[in-house]
Amino acid sequence: MEKQFYNNYYTLKNSGIKCDFVTPYNHMAYEKEFEDSGSKVYKVSNLKRRPARYAHEIRTILQKGGYDGVYVNMLSAANIVPLKLAKQHGVPIVIAHAHNDHVPAGLLRKVLHSRNVDSIPRYANAYFACSKAAGHWLFPNIDQEEVVIVPNAIPADAFMYDEDIHRKTRERYGITPDTFLLGHVGRFQEQKNHEFIARLFKRYHDVNAQSKLMLVGEGELREKIRAQLCADGLQDDVIFVDPTNVIEQYYMAFDCFVFPSLFEGLSVAGLEAQAAGLPVLASDALTKELNVTGAVEYLPLSDMGIWVDALDKLHGHCKDSERVTERRVLQGRSFDKTKYSLSQSNLYLVDTISELAARNGIREC
Incomplete structure (x- = not known):
């Protein structure tokens, strides 16, 4: 807020x-x-x-x-x-x-x-x-x-996709161009459902070892989630980032935004992700008002397999970098015309x- x-x-x-x-x-x-x-x-x-x-x-x-x-x-x-x-x-x-x-x-x-x-x-x-x-x-x-x-609402122009920022941010963290990067931005608290994200990434990483997870935020559950991911042997594939004033650079680095919150009002993070041209996988408990660009796919928390399949499908769409850039820029322009x-x-x-x-x-x- x-x-x-x-x-x-x-x-x-x-x-x-x-x-x-x-x-x-x-x-x-x-x-x-x-x-x-x-x-x-x-x-x-x-x-x-x-x-x-x-x-x-x-x-x-x-x-x-x-x-x-x-x-x-x-x-x-x-x-x-x-x-x-x-x-x-x-x-x-x-x-x-x-x-x-x-x-x-x-x-x-x-x-x-x-x-x-x-x-x-x-x-x-x-x-x-x-x-x-x-x-x-x-x-x-x-x-x-x-x-x-x-x-x-958000300053949409700040989140407009920039391929150069995408590349430089990933290089800073040693993320190669062919790595599929799942991202999430949010405080580590029960509402945001990081425990689900951790389990989902374990399942997906078993399918696609060329993937990483980036979690941006702080909060009381951060160390618990870190321990959960380490226990699964994923410590080298997960990046924790403190809150930052240049959050748009991280959205640009992501390939998709994972958003399994238990509830939200109308999430700023969900809007920021769309403004940055990202596809969003969201809990079906969230309001349909969030889907202002058509890029939000609502999935049930009761079936993690559906989430894994959705990630695999998005990964396939990321292999043509020119088309990805074009799509993300067009989505950002579409967002800029909305009331958000x-x-x-x-x-x-x-x-x-x-x-x-x-x-x-x-x-x-």
């Missing part, structure tokens, strides 16, 4: 919409960039460990800030405290933004979500969602005509927030 807001941030700023940030983490992605641009980044206590202090700190921020709006990114309804506090402090615009269509792991989170989800309309007066599915899930009692679909291209999405977001401001008598926007 930090990457998504970073993609929107400068357009909002240049349109006169100032943004400050509240985070329970010691460090927030792009924190320095936001602060250097004049925004404040407030660090608050962990809600689970210190709930009273968490609420007090947010109250203090709202009292001192004099904000016209509060925008709350929500993976579930487990935490609606910021919505409640914004309402109590008379903030004119309170936006709840749905970024998932399924409750993340954790029994307590599931219980709290079930208890709170019907209360969201008591505190929020504007509803955003990254997809129709996410909107229906988090706002079940809201007329869906009132839910504003704000697509996750950042240039289109930013204009829509600014217009939507400006309309909310005008409706609430706020004229500065």
Whole structure:
């Protein structure tokens, strides 16, 4: 979500919409960039460990800030405290933004979500969602005509396939031109289903030894997945990459994008992969809204053999490098014309927030 807001941030700023940030983490992605641009980044206590202090700190921020709006990114309804506090402090615009269509792991989170989800309309007066599915899930009692679909969007031009970058990135990691490179970008957590990726790669590598896997990201399950792959004797065929500000170079290096998530809202990574011209093998649990270029193939997690066959078929398509380059460039151009291209999405977001401001008598926007 930090990457998504970073993609929107400068357009909002240049349109006169100032943004400050509240985070329970010691460090927030792009924190320095936001602060250097004049925004404040407030660090608050962990809600689970210190709930009273968490609420007090947010109250203090709202009292001192004099904000016209509060925008709350929500993976579930487990935490609606910021919505409640914004309402109590008379903030004119309170936006709840749905970024998932399924409750993340954790029994307590599931219980709290079930208890709170019907209360969201008591505190929020504007509803955003990254997809129709996410909107229906988090706002079940809201007329869906009132839910504003704000697509996750990316700077499509940055991901336009470049054969030279493809070659140089692979050379940096010793990946030969005839190696079939499976790729994935995502945080190592249960939702992203890295355990499935590891098992899939073991099955596929048994069929095609001239293959490698590249996993970009960090997270609590990273070392567990590394150990699983090493136990299968694949340590020399898997490359772990830390999060990077030049992620487009890695998409360009991949030959396909493997995406077996258990659930998503509308994945930025899935969009980035398509913008880079990649074929995407995705779990059939994911929203069909993701398939904006026709390059996403939905497969059941219950049958790994189908995934292996799909990979083998894609490998066959990669053998004609000229046709691959042409296809990837054309797919990238197709993506750039969609509402998921950042240039289109930013204009829509600014217009939507400006309309909310005008409706609430706020004229500065």
